[in-house]
Amino acid sequence: MRRFPWARAPDVRIRGVAIEDTFAEAFGMRAARVIITARDPRWAAEAAREMTGFATSVIACKVEAGIERELSGSETPDGRPGVSVLLFTMDADSLAKRLIERIGQTVLTCVTTACFDGLPNADDRMPVGRSLRVFGDGFQGSKVIGGERYWRIPVMEGEFLVQETFGRVKGVGGGNFLILGESDDAALDAAEGAVDAMRGMPGVVLPFPGGIVRSGSKVGAKRYAGMIATTNDAFAPTVRAVTASSLPDGVNAALEIVLDGVDAPSIAAAMRAGIDAACRPGVHSISAGNYGGKLGPYHFHLRQIMDGSAAA
Amino acid sequence: MSDAVTLTLRTTVSRRLEAESITPDAFGTLGETAIARLPLWDGPHTVPLGDVFDVRGGPSSRVRVAGDLAMVDALGAGMTTGELHVEGSVGRYVGTRMAGGQLRVTGDAAYGAGLEMSGGLLDIAGNAGDRLGAGRLAAARGMTGGEIIARGNAGAEIGATMRRGTVIVLGNAGPRAGTGMIAGNVIVFGSAGNDPGRFNKRGTIIVFGGVSVPPNYQYDCTYRPPHVAVTLVYLTSRRNLSLDGAAAAARFRRYSGDMAESGRGEILARSDEQ
Known part of the structure; x- marks a missing residue:
């Protein structure tokens, strides 16, 4: 089939949950x-x-x-x-x-x-x-x-x-994916399932409480010059109307899973298991946090990870 | 280039021969003919190695020696690399000043095996004689590294004046084990003879069977030394020793000594208290 560069990327879904065409950006x-x-x-x-x-x-x-x-x-x-x-x-x-x-x-x-x-x-x-x-x-x-x-x-x-x-080895920090849920309960159930699937996988840890982050952050601040990181308002549902929101319609809660690993393949393998477990009813889509690819050298493309074709 | 060099004794050796030339280091670069020309010492005289042994193969740093070698001394002396496998018993000073590689003896080893060894592995399947892993008499320092395993019993003064390394005896050890130890480990899975650890500075003597602790040691406590557990896991996993499963959980009575020295050495005697 002929591919046109202006054509939209095909919709990728796992059990009805959309996998966004984006990537997680991670650091050494x-x-x-x-x-x-x-x-x-x-x-x-x-x-x-x-x-x-x-x-x-x-x-x-x-x-x-x-x-x-x-x-x-x-x-x-x-x-x-x-x-x-x-x-x-x-x-x-x-x-x-x-x-x-x-x-x-x-x-x-x-x-x-x-x-x-x-x-x-x-x-x-x-x-x-x-x-x-x-x-x-x-x-x-x-x-x-x-x-x-x-x-x-x-x-x-x-x-x-x-x-x-x-x-001491060179590792990778900040691997992540976002679970966008239709409700807070649905997002948490999916996140818990993802954590259960990733726990014990070799070379990876989930450093946040219970492996889940509710307070995803962006670099710097819009109003406070001294802040290194502030709330990721693009994914905060309560300010959807007053900020440049990244939340699709129908999403009422977003939770983030952050992974650190001893190498990129370990993180990719864990992300694959976690995302797969998170794709369940009540989850709208899976996304990931990045900075446009300008800051971190490791890019975990969600769709490539889920079809097993790439790691960072 | 061959896979291994094989030396087979041609006749019974009735006079002591010194065979310091039989090392994987030397054989790794020499062909069959050159190996056969290497000297063995018969008192003040030399004898070509080929007159005593049938030589097959070379160059190779894997060496196999077969025959009754009880009158052949100093096999593998000073070896630094490779493998030397001796099928049968050996004479005195096997592996003396050895610095690396692996030397395995399927029979017994006489006096001074591993004397002043500094590295590598000396594994004796049978019994070992006196001064296993020790220093020369009156030398200030004995073994400074490596591991010696005697799977049978061992004679007197094992590990004497050792500075570093480990001597392991799976059977019983004779008297005065660890005399003058500076540091390092002597581990006896059977019983140890009288008067162990005299003049011990910082060395560790671990005895799983019976031991009579000299009066110049003082009792500290009964506990599970964590380094003993690590040692046992190492020996079972890396040295293929099959040890009593209860040994890992055993408690030991710890005695500090020699109090005539700094008192920083120790005898760990397995306790029946659980």
């Missing part, structure tokens, strides 16, 4: 994977939840973090149950600082835990355990096991074990 970040183990899954999860708290956006939290997945004893360096956590920052130096702060305050303090690097093949290493060891006030010791150095820091419960260095 620095990523680390931390493996937290404990006597039982409860305490590994406690430490992981603390570690990933207040880590939704680098705008104010300095780091974005989330739980990647739970690990069985056969997947961890000490044979105990664990949790894999991914952390992301905008630059390399601050990632090391955030790891030292967060491991020191949320894992070192949590009973029965130990902390390991989850990126052993990364050449770029951060001296995390080497910095934390001084909490031992000279009573700490180290052990080299299989070529890796671990620090043993004496604590009131016994010993906290932390790997000397953690790997």
